[in-house]
Amino acid sequence: DIQMTQSPSAPSASVGDRVTITCRASQTIYTYLNWYQQKPGKAPKLLIYGASSLQSGVPSRFSGSKSGTDFTLTISSLQPEDFATYYCQQTYTSPHTFGQGTTVEI
């Protein structure tokens, strides 16, 4: 199975900060990488698919990029509603594994 490792595990941030979350794949997955946001008690929400394509309706402050087997989710200016847990997921090969999650806290 492909392992997806996210870092940092729990970054502290303030409203207005630029936040970067990284996801590293254990082998090449090209651009078959998605990002989700999950708030407590709620289902995950798709933010980014194909490493950098913004899902319809998602604010433009969210962006995704790729460098080798490292993928980055960037929130350009953190808003109060962005405090949540973020997951990456690879869809290159089965099983379509998720990262362990990164919680963005105040």
Next chain:
Amino acid sequence: QVQLQESGPGLVKPSETLSLTCIVSGYSISSGYYWGLIRQPPGKGLEWIGSIYHTGTTYYNPSLKSRLTMSVDTSKNQFSLKLTSVTAADTAVYYCARSGYSGYDWGGEFDYWGQGTLVTVSP
């Protein structure tokens, strides 16, 4: 608007079979897309369980494959999961979701999710 609704037992005894149904509205399953199940143990991360194409082709997580059966009923616009021989480790919130086509050889991003249903395995 695509909507998914999980229907599950809430409580299952160890060694028994967990049966869960996902009812889809706002989109006809027979028109396409993959349909998946993801679970999340309390306080932990997400685990992909399996997916099924509208034709009935299934894709299972190898870690669950020996205990897992998924099926689709296009006449009722729903898909289902059966997980046999459950243990406490199967206690989780179970989510239904629709999967697109952005994956390499099948499936892709989960763009629509149900609200989730907690299934507890306990005597």
